[in-house]
Amino acid sequence: MSLSSEHKEKIISLIGKEKVFSKENVEMDEGTFNSFGTDRTKVYSPNFTLLCFPKSTEDVSTLVKYAYQNNIKIVPSGGRTGYAGGAIAKEDELVISLSKMDSVIDFDPFFASITVGAGMITKNLHKEAESKGYFFPVDFAATGSSHIAGNIATNAGGVRVVHYGLIRNWVLGMKVVIGTGEILEFNGSILKNNTGYDLKHLLIGSEGTLGIITEVSLKLTKIPHDTQVLLFAVSDYSSILNLFKFSHNSSLPLLAFEFFSDLCLGKVKEHLGLASPFPTSSAYYVLMEFEIQDESDNDKLYKFLEEVVNEGLVEDGSVSQNSRQKETFWKYREGISESLSILHTVHKNDISLPLRKMEPFLNDLELLLASKYPGFEIALFGHIGDGNLHLNILKPASLSNEEFFKECKNVDPEMFELIKKHSGSISAEHGIGLLKKDFLEFSRSKIEIELMKEIKKAFDPKGIMNPGKVI
Numbered sequence: 001m002s003l004s005s006e007h008k009e010k011i012i013s014l015i016g017k018e019k020v021f022s023k024e025n026v027e028m029d030e031g032t033f034n035s036f037g038t039d040r041t042k043v044y045s046p047n048f049t050l051l052c053f054p055k056s057t058e059d060v061s062t063l064v065k066y067a068y069q070n071n072i073k074i075v076p077s078g079g080r081t082g083y084a085g086g087a088i089a090k091e092d093e094l095v096i097s098l099s100k101m102d103s104v105i106d107f108d109p110f111f112a113s114i115t116v117g118a119g120m121i122t123k124n125l126h127k128e129a130e131s132k133g134y135f136f137p138v139d140f141a142a143t144g145s146s147h148i149a150g151n152i153a154t155n156a157g158g159v160r161v162v163h164y165g166l167i168r169n170w171v172l173g174m175k176v177v178i179g180t181g182e183i184l185e186f187n188g189s190i191l192k193n194n195t196g197y198d199l200k201h202l203l204i205g206s207e208g209t210l211g212i213i214t215e216v217s218l219k220l221t222k223i224p225h226d227t228q229v230l231l232f233a234v235s236d237y238s239s240i241l242n243l244f245k246f247s248h249n250s251s252l253p254l255l256a257f258e259f260f261s262d263l264c265l266g267k268v269k270e271h272l273g274l275a276s277p278f279p280t281s282s283a284y285y286v287l288m289e290f291e292i293q294d295e296s297d298n299d300k301l302y303k304f305l306e307e308v309v310n311e312g313l314v315e316d317g318s319v320s321q322n323s324r325q326k327e328t329f330w331k332y333r334e335g336i337s338e339s340l341s342i343l344h345t346v347h348k349n350d351i352s353l354p355l356r357k358m359e360p361f362l363n364d365l366e367l368l369l370a371s372k373y374p375g376f377e378i379a380l381f382g383h384i385g386d387g388n389l390h391l392n393i394l395k396p397a398s399l400s401n402e403e404f405f406k407e408c409k410n411v412d413p414e415m416f417e418l419i420k421k422h423s424g425s426i427s428a429e430h431g432i433g434l435l436k437k438d439f440l441e442f443s444r445s446k447i448e449i450e451l452m453k454e455i456k457k458a459f460d461p462k463g464i465m466n467p468g469k470v471i
């Protein structure tokens, strides 16, 4: 008997008819229904029958209490832009979407903090912050769809980590419903609270396995002054590293330091119909964004340009002349994920390494692929200033999807061994979810994994919160 027929009526009586949908509901077509139990991985098919849209923390608590009493498994569903399979419901779990909890709850104009519902779309949070004269700095290509709590549950990074850090830095407090249905409030919206373990940090990056985040309080910051976006063509990896070093020496606030290979540029040009940024192609491209506070910063910028040209670090370069050109430069970088996914079948990896180890790692990887998987082409891009590479393997035409993903299953552990050898992490910012669960021990020790399991038990004694994910 499916979850739907057994429990639907009871759940309706608890939270109200308008918040409960089942697969056979005529109000929602099957595609839309299924989209709430999936994400962007395209590896697993959703399979669930009951979907709820609570409107308050109390609704969430009621649902989780019912699930706890009846041993029903739950998948918290955010904006479903994840790349780790964390929001996949494939075992007839109860899917709880936070989409209807998306309003501003409080704003403190003195301390510059905001409290919002978990389901607020990240871009809407940007707008709310700006309307109040502030800035929320976590940003990337999916923030038009992702939820703020989904960002927190994955400890999201993005294109401005090099300056502002991961989302963890911006979370003051949160309201959470843990696996028993109890409502906990971690830290309110204060900055200092040195009273033992700071439990909110356990929820950040927990991918829905400890509880459902229902409200979040975030610190805001000042809106950056004007910015300048620079695009450079570079021939090799060591030039990228040196560019990064020079950018620090310039003493200009560096807001972003991103890179992509010529292969990625080609895909974005093809998919978005953009022209080449430079007359000839280079191996890599670096996009940098600096904050320009006054005229003296412009002088610093030109000094920086002079230095990198004199040092022979770049083959070509361009400084944005207006906001439209800034947007275009950003499109070359932010359009990559989408262009690759639309033009190809892709196997994604999101890894981090100490910057110094990046080149030896890439050399080792090249040797591995050339010797064992010669048909595999790699599209490389990422937040290189954070030591974060998005490493996408493109399916060769000679392989079927099934054969390709089977091969990728063999490549991954060999690549993760290399990441371990070079002291990196198998997941920089996308998380573990279902996709990397079997490989956690490449980045975490046995004792760490045991401790994580004990922590999960404390929050979720019956193991109903997003089971099968992360640990």
Ligand SMILES: Cc1cc2nc3c(=O)[nH]c(=O)nc-3n(C[C@H](O)[C@H](O)[C@H](O)COP(=O)(O)OP(=O)(O)OC[C@H]3O[C@@H](n4cnc5c(N)ncnc54)[C@H](O)[C@@H]3O)c2cc1C
Pocket: 039, 040, 075, 076, 077, 078, 079, 080, 081, 082, 083, 085, 086, 087, 098, 118, 139, 140, 141, 142, 145, 146, 147, 148, 149, 150, 151, 152, 153, 154, 155, 156, 157, 158, 159, 207, 208, 209, 211, 212, 213, 214, 337, 338, 429, 430, 433, 466, 469
């Ligand atoms: C084009 C593109 C670019 C991207 N770029 C980046 C990038 O630069 N940096 C980056 O970090 N990520 C990036 N991502 C990945 C993704 O957008 C992030 O992981 C994002 O934070 C996920 O948020 P979401 O709301 O979509 O979460 P979902 O995908 O819905 O869920 C992610 C996980 O969080 C859990 N979850 C969701 N809501 C809650 C809640 N209220 N309480 C508890 N758990 C919850 C889910 O169960 C799941 O385990 C990108 C994705 C795309 C498609």
